[in-house]
């Protein structure tokens with residue numbers, strides 16, 4: 001999806017200053033398209049993330065017979081077809097790099113009266129889908145996968161799912177959401193119980209589209225047989241994209257950067273708590289609401305960071321922010337310990353192994369554990385580090401490079417377009433030293 005290989009050259013940036021606004025939230029954008037597509041009437045989405053992951057989800061609903069217009073960048077007008085109005089696609093549905101896309105769609109398509117096939121890129125094709133297949137089968141879905149529960153997924157026509165009461169074995173908003181979306185098509189009450197509360201966008205958005213859902217942290221319940229009514233969705237700026245700037249401005253001396261209107265759902269802001277424990281200077285102002293989500297302006301100033309033991313209770317609330325946290329830790333004073341984060345090994349890459357080897361290539365002192373890492377802060381040198389085609393790793397290494405003593409060549413960065421289109425330009429405007437590398441011939 002992301003086209004030709006792209007490396008970055010990064011380093012020697014300036015202090016990060018001024019004001020920036022990061023693009024729309026990826027989790028919210030996926031869900032807005034999905035729910036608007038099966039709602040009755042016309043919905044509009046403002047602040048839609050123009051990333052490859054979320055555009056892939058929109059394209060899939062086009063294949064399933066939903067008319068989606070893009071009147072201007074970051075806007076969509078979606079002509080919902082109702083709960084039973086989707087029709088079979090002529091070919092496979094390509095989720096690209098998106099675990100969120102594939103897992104949520106598996107739930108939504110499990111209740112349709114036609115067959116579908118979900119495929120993904122090389123990274124997504126290695127990610128575990130058994131975690132959604134298992135509860136969906138219990139609901140009566142017929143799903144075929146490759147050996148080990150790997151994509152592609154063939155989801156066979158179904159004319160009647162049965163609700164379940166399901167306790168998630170791992171804290172995963174994607175699995176919870178897949179079960180809830182299947183629950184829309186099921187007889188009876190679907191209940192999902194979580195070992196630790198995860199992001200609740202599916203629950204909140206179902207309510208906004210008029211579906212009765214009862215939810216509290218760690219628990220969600222809904223009954224099948226209702227209707228979704230079109231609504232307008234305003235997508236807040238993605239905290240996970242803001243995270244790179246929170247870490248970079250904390251680390252680069254002289255920085256004083258304002259991030260505008262950042263989504264502050266408490267199930268997403270664990271990194272803020274972790275950075276504050278490390279001594280970061282981040283203040284919030286202008287707290288408000290956008291599309292039913294809390295938002296705030298975040299001002300971040302350079303501070304000396306200290307190593308910490310990251311509280312395990314924060315892990316699900318900062319699950320996508322660990323690559324950036326590893327960089328903060330590698331440049332902090334003392335040791336940082338991460339545990340309870342084995343999920344990092346099944347993201348777009350094995351984020352523990354890939355970050356450990358990339359930071360080690362720049363001189364960091366870091367050892368892996370099965371569910372985390374021990375990182376002893378120090379200095380970083382220039383050199384070469386590979387992102388393994390993982391967007392969050394590429395952007396995190398770009399931060400590390402700002403503090404390295406020499407330039408860093410970061411391999412395989414095209415995938416940044418999946419979640420953060422325009423990252424290079426925005427980062428440069430804030431003060432990053434960052435550019436595309438000339439290809440090696």
Ligand SMILES: O=C(O)C1=C[C@@H](OP(=O)(O)O)[C@@H](O)[C@H](O)C1
Nearest residue numbers: 027100171172173174175319320
């Ligand atoms: O529900 C979502 O939108 C997401 C949930 C998380 O995944 P898991 O459910 O696998 O933890 C997160 O890592 C992903 O980027 C987005």
Ligand SMILES: C=C(OP(=O)(O)O)C(=O)O
Nearest residue numbers: 097098099100101320347
């Ligand atoms: C894990 C991520 O996304 P997904 O699971 O949707 O691929 C991410 O964006 O860091």
